[in-house]
Amino acid sequence: MNNARTNRQQAVRPIRFHKLLVGSTFNIFAEPSRDIRKSNDKTVYFKDCEAYSTDTTDADHCIILMPEDLVVPLTRGEG
Numbered sequence: 344m345n346n347a348r349t350n351r352q353q354a355v356r357p358i359r360f361h362k363l364l365v366g367s368t369f370n371i372f373a374e375p376s377r378d379i380r381k382s383n384d385k386t387v388y389f390k391d392c393e394a395y396s397t398d399t400t401d402a403d404h405c406i407i408l409m410p411e412d413l414v415v416p417l418t419r420g421e422g
Contacts, residue, residue, distance in 0.1 A: 366420025
């Protein structure tokens with residue numbers, strides 16, 4: 344078999360925010376809750392708890408995402 348991608352090169356696909364584990368870092372992919380189909384926000388966020396997340400470079404910048412919003416996980420938090 345000639346696979347174009349190996350296991351290490353697999354594309355990371357967006358997941359629903361509610362499925363992201365607390366303690367994970369992520370980028371916002373889309374916010375259907377606000378009719379945003381594709382986010383231009385390149386900020387890396389840390390999921391502090393189920394209620395809110397903080398910017399990894401500015402702890403004073405917090406966001407709240409709805410469970411159906413889509414994010415791209417960068418690291419895996421605690422299970």
